[in-house]
Amino acid sequence: MKIFNSYTNKLEEFKTIHKGVVNMYVCGPTVYNYIHIGNARPVIFFDTVRRYLEHRDYKVNFVSNFTDVDDKIITKALELEVTEKEITDKFIAAFLSDVEKVNSSTDYTKPRVTNYMDHIINYIDILVKKGYAYVVDGDVYFRVKNVEDYGKLSNRNVDDLVSGSRVDINNKKENPLDFTLWKKTDVGIKFDSPWGEGRPGWHTECVAMIDDVFGEQIDIHGGGSGLMFPHHENEIAQSLVLNNHTLAKYWMHNGLLNIGGNKMSKSEGEVVLVKDLTVDSNAFRLFTLSTHYRSPITYTDEALDVYVKEWDKIKRIYSSLFLKLDLEDSLIGNAKINPDLLKTYKELLDAMDDDFNTANAITALQNLIKISNQMLRNKTENSVLLSALKLFEDFFEILGLKYKKHPLSSEDKNTYKLWNKARSEKDFAQADIYRNILQEKGII
Structure with missing residues (x-):
């Protein structure tokens, strides 16, 4: 199995740190609003990664956080005259409902930043005491100059970054690239620390939680491509100075899901919310997985409709197989695989082993539709049809498609x-x- 590692910018053989175990962390949402379908892309893709790894008999320890401390949350709480916790509890529940709506599992570890505050503060304190961070008027900043390869993940030159638009210009900093680990504040939710009341910076939250949940290094760290810089770059920086290695062995980033050619953005109102989707979740999932995860997708109603029809076709053939076998009491018994089915299963494995190429996996599923249709027409023996049915179910399991027929009375x-x-x-x-x-x- 090979994975494209964003950190090295190349395809690499996948070898876990611990045999048979995959420790995996995916950056979760800042919970102040409903998620849009662009936010759903990493949810669907990394859920599919997990499903495939489990299909290949790995034990997957999957963790994805909730950022429940953030300026956006505080602003919303002040506007609505409620507590931050009321905001975050509401949108955590909404997020998990949306995750289930797109056929993704909610059975994973979900750390909330507010529950890890002691560990986050301790992590920052270690950075300060070792000279990798400094305190100015109750704020704590990370010294980027200590990181020789800063910018490697996002393939950015340090000199270019200094003049870049995503660097916060602040006169308190020793270097414009230095980023906030702790922010002194009098507004909204705040916590006691050795540097006074405040709250943590976003970039130190994930790395500290990973350190607490997993230890120094994990196998896979995932997220959207928009998180490469500065978020993931800054996570790596902290891990490098403390542990002399990157936070994760493999870094994976999915491309954007655009609407009408524009990046989907809550702030600009160019969104389609997951909760408002009316199409079958299987069709939406197929649409999302039909493009390689590192490439962008453009959402249109017409593009989605292609996969509404595709899912109808899949259901029809699967149902025909199931019905024939059930009527002839052949759902249980020895399945006999033929060369065409064996080839299709190999196509599925080859696709997913090649950097989780779900687009090619869907092509293999389309081949299975053709093969199964032909076998039904040719009145192929039931033991072979049973193999075809089970192969459909392998595809469903890996791609997260939900369709189960129940035996007839x-x-x-x-x-x-x-x-x-x-x-x-x-x-x-x-x-x-x-x-x-x-x-x-x-x-x-």
Whole structure:
């Protein structure tokens, strides 16, 4: 298996730190609003990564945080005259609901910044005591000059960064690139520290939580490409000075999901909220995974509609396989794989082993549709059809597609037989009655 490592900017063989175990951290949301479909892209992709690693028998320890201390949260709380916790509790619940809506698992570790404050403060204190950070009027800043390769992840030159728009110009700093570890404040939620009341800087929160949950280094750190600089660059800087290695062995970044050619942005109102999606979540998931994760996606209703139709096609063929096998009491038994199915399964594994190429995996799924359709027409033996059904379920499991048929009752099987009998006898009025019963139950 190979993964594109953003830190080295190359495709690398995937080797875990501990055999058979993957420790994985993905930057989670700042919980002050509902998430849009651009925010859902990393949720879906890294959920798929986890699913595939588990399919390959890795034990995956998946962690994704909630940033529940932030200026945006404080501003919203002041506007609504409620506590920050009321804001964050509301939008954490909304986020988890949206995660489930896009067929992603919520069964993972979810650290909240406010629950790790002691460890974050201690982490900053170590940086100060070792000379990697300094205190000015209750604020604490990280000394970037201590990091020789600063800018490596985002492929940026330090001199260019000094004049760049994303660097905060502050006269208190020794260097314009130095970033905030602790911010003195009188506004909103604040915490006691050796430097006075305040709250942590964003860039130290994740690295400190990773240190507490996992230790010095994890296998995979993921997030959107917009987090490369300054967030992930600054996480790496802190880890390098304390531990002499990067925070993660592999850094993975997904591309943006754009709408109408523009970056999706809450502040500019160019958003489609996940909670407002009306299409089948499987279709949306297919749409999101149909482009390689490192490439941008442009959202349009027309582009999404392609995968609404694709999902309908997948359901139809899967249902046809299931129905035939169920009616002939062949859902349980020995499955026999043929060369075409074996080739398709290999295509799935090859795609996912190649930097989690979900686009190629979906192409393999489309091949399975064609093969299965042909086998149904050719009246292929049931043991082979059962293999095709199980292969569909492998695709569903890995790509996070949810569609489960339940075995028919004896009454339903009898209705189906009566429907076929009425059709063969050209008793169309009676056939329509049976058909309506079967359709109402979702059998046909």
